[in-house]
Amino acid sequence: MAYADVLSSIEASKKMRVCIWPEYYGISYVDPRTQKLIGIDVDLAYQLGRDLGVSVDFVESSFATLIEDIQTKKCDIAMFAIGRTPQRLEHLALTTPHLASDIYAIATKSSKRIQQWDDIDKEGVIVAVSKGTYHVEIMQKRLLKAKLLIVDSLHTREQEVESGRADVFMTDFPFGMRMVEQRDWAKLIRPTKPFHITPYGWAMAQGEERFLERVESFIKTIKKDGRLWKAARTHHLEPIVLIE
Numbered sequence: 286m287a288y289a290d291v292l293s294s295i296e297a298s299k300k301m302r303v304c305i306w307p308e309y310y311g312i313s314y315v316d317p318r319t320q321k322l323i324g325i326d327v328d329l330a331y332q333l334g335r336d337l338g339v340s341v342d343f344v345e346s347s348f349a350t351l352i353e354d355i356q357t358k359k360c361d362i363a364m365f366a367i368g369r370t371p372q373r374l375e376h377l378a379l380t381t382p383h384l385a386s387d388i389y390a391i392a393t394k395s396s397k398r399i400q401q402w403d404d405i406d407k408e409g410v411i412v413a414v415s416k417g418t419y420h421v422e423i424m425q426k427r428l429l430k431a432k433l434l435i436v437d438s439l440h441t442r443e444q445e446v447e448s449g450r451a452d453v454f455m456t457d458f459p460f461g462m463r464m465v466e467q468r469d470w471a472k473l474i475r476p477t478k479p480f481h482i483t484p485y486g487w488a489m490a491q492g493e494e495r496f497l498e499r500v501e502s503f504i505k506t507i508k509k510d511g512r513l514w515k516a517a518r519t520h521h522l523e524p525i526v527l528i529e
Contacts, residue, residue: 291361291489292496299339303330304346304360308439310463311520313343313365325384326364326487328516333364333503349417352376355490362500366459366485368419378491381504382484383513386457386525388420390474391446391464399453402477406431413442413454420455423481443468457483458525484527 295301305313305326312324322343334341344360351363355377369379390412392399399405405412410431414420415438424433434451436442439460445451447470456464464471486504489496507513508528517526 290495291493292499295337295339295361295496300342301330301334301337301339301362302342302344302360304344304351304354304363304365305330306347306365307345309365309459311459311522314463323520325516325520325522326366328519329383329507329513330364332507332512332516333500336503336506337499347417348415351417351488355488358490361489361496363488367488368483368485370419370422370483372422373488376491377488378493378497379488380486380497380500382486383504383508383527384485384517384522384525385482385527386459386485387476387482388423388455388480389458389461389476390453390455391443391461392453392472392474393446393449393470394472395470396452396472399474402474402480405453405474410453411445411451413445413451415439415442415454419483424455427481459522462521485525 307313307315307322309324313322313326314324315322330341346354346360346363354360355363366384367373367379369382373379390405398410406428408430411434412424412428412431413434413436414424416435421435434445436445442454446454453474461473465473487500513526514528517523
């Protein structure tokens with residue numbers, strides 16, 4: 286039987302399976318109060334489905350399982366602000382970015398050691414990062430004096446800082462906003478100058494040229510017609526949206 290490409294399968298089934306990470310605040314996030322999935326990439330997934338004339342099924346994924354989930358066809362496309370990294374480019378097709386975030390840090394409000402960005406890379410400081418995120422490779426290269434602590438999950442990352450076992454953890458703008466809004470103890474540390482800005486797009490399997498071209502056309506259109514800006518404004522992501 287001939288292989289049906291992803292776009293043909295989506296059109297035939299009238300359904301697009303979209304991988305999301307349901308803990309990504311502002312991007313693809315299950316609100317604990319309403320249990321509703323919200324975020325910019327949720328809104329845009331529905332828009333893409335509407336443009337294709339198909340329904341959207343969301344499939345739970347994560348940064349740690351992203352590559353495997355795409356390659357094993359668990360979903361047709363991953364839409365949860367996928368950072369453009371060399372490792373992912375080896376295994377996945379990544380779209381033109383619609384967002385870009387620098388790295389931010391979260392410390393406790395009571396921390397005497399971490400008051401500003403320049404306090405992070407110092408002797409005795411412990412910096413936590415979560416396995417599977419692009420922060421691991423970047424901080425391995427950039428930290429000269431501080432100790433890097435790689436933990437298994439984002440929750441562990443938070444716990445290490447809140448408990449005092451780590452001084453700070455690295456994150457991006459959307460997750461940093463979540464921490465400030467939802468954790469009384471959390472303090473956002475912004476870089477004093479651009480540190481490492483990463484563009485975010487969506488991911489799909491390599492070799493799916495028809496689907497990639499269709500999604501690229503969609504991205505170009507929503508940047509022009511205002512839908513991207515409207516979605517970014519809805520979720521307070523104006524500082525990181527890429528309209529051009």
